[in-house]
Amino acid sequence: xxxxxxxxxVTGQVPPFPFVDCGHGGIGEALVKEYLQHNIQPIATTLPHxxxxxxxxxxxxxxxxxxxxxxxxxxxxxxxxxxTKGFLDILVNNAGIAYTxxxxxxxxxxxxxxxxxxxxGPMRMxxxxxxxxxxxxxxxxxxxxxxxxxxxxxxxxxxxSKAALHHWSNTLRVEMAPLGVAVxxxxxxxxxxxxxxxxxxxxxxxxxxxxxxxPQVFREHKVSTDSRTFF
Numbered sequence: 001x002x003x004x005x006x007x008x009x010v011t012g013q014v015p016p017f018p019f020v021d022c023g024h025g026g027i028g029e030a031l032v033k034e035y036l037q038h039n040i041q042p043i044a045t046t047l048p049h050x051x052x053x054x055x056x057x058x059x060x061x062x063x064x065x066x067x068x069x070x071x072x073x074x075x076x077x078x079x080x081x082x083x084t085k086g087f088l089d090i091l092v093n094n095a096g097i098a099y100t101x102x103x104x105x106x107x108x109x110x111x112x113x114x115x116x117x118x119x120x121g122p123m124r125m126x127x128x129x130x131x132x133x134x135x136x137x138x139x140x141x142x143x144x145x146x147x148x149x150x151x152x153x154x155x156x157x158x159x160x161s162k163a164a165l166h167h168w169s170n171t172l173r174v175e176m177a178p179l180g181v182a183v184x185x186x187x188x189x190x191x192x193x194x195x196x197x198x199x200x201x202x203x204x205x206x207x208x209x210x211x212x213x214x215p216q217v218f219r220e221h222k223v224s225t226d227s228r229t230f231f
Contacts, residue, residue: 067121088132093122
């Protein structure tokens with residue numbers, strides 16, 4: 001048992017939303033390449049439309065996954081069980097999307113979609129993969145955000161989703177400890193990825209309270225953050 005291959009699964013997300021995944025230049029790509037350097041077999045998930053050439057060149061196994069789709073998660077588990085013989089040592093819930101907007105002008109339907117990825121996605125993954133993690137005495141890693149602790153302007157909904165993930169993780173940590181599974185929440189700060197670049201064209205609605213500050217203040221904020229991820 002001690003000499004078996006160890007496996008780490010790192011999740012990503014699907015369009016049409018801004019995403020963090022195992023695509024080129026993302027946190028997921030960096031993580032799977034790092035695992036490879038430490039003799040841990042990484043398994044990446046990618047967007048259906050996305051090139052996987054960078055993963056193929058690095059010799060990293062990858063599968064398509066939509067963490068908002070129960071069937072997609074179940075299909076991935078079936079594929080992984082055949083490869084790992086039922087073991088999973090590390091699950092990294094890295095998938096996430098952003099929504100930049102003033103709190104009072106929030107489109108709730110967009111936020112519901114974001115919560116489906118940022119909060120319910122990790123819940124889905126843990127629900128389906130917990131038995132493989134328990135068998136391995138493994139670890140769950142949830143990518144949180146400094147925004148879930150210290151709010152940043154125009155990020156109220158994103159901050160809320162990460163705060164929810166943090167608190168869920170805290171309880172999950174206590175519940176999984178007797179089962180031999182560790183739970184780690186990564187409170188990341190500013191990281192250079194593509195998540196906010198994909199959200200940079202969003203504009204404030206016309207005729208709102210913030211109109212005197214729009215578009216200049218809103219644009220300046222986005223220019224300062226569009227190359228960084230407030231994880």
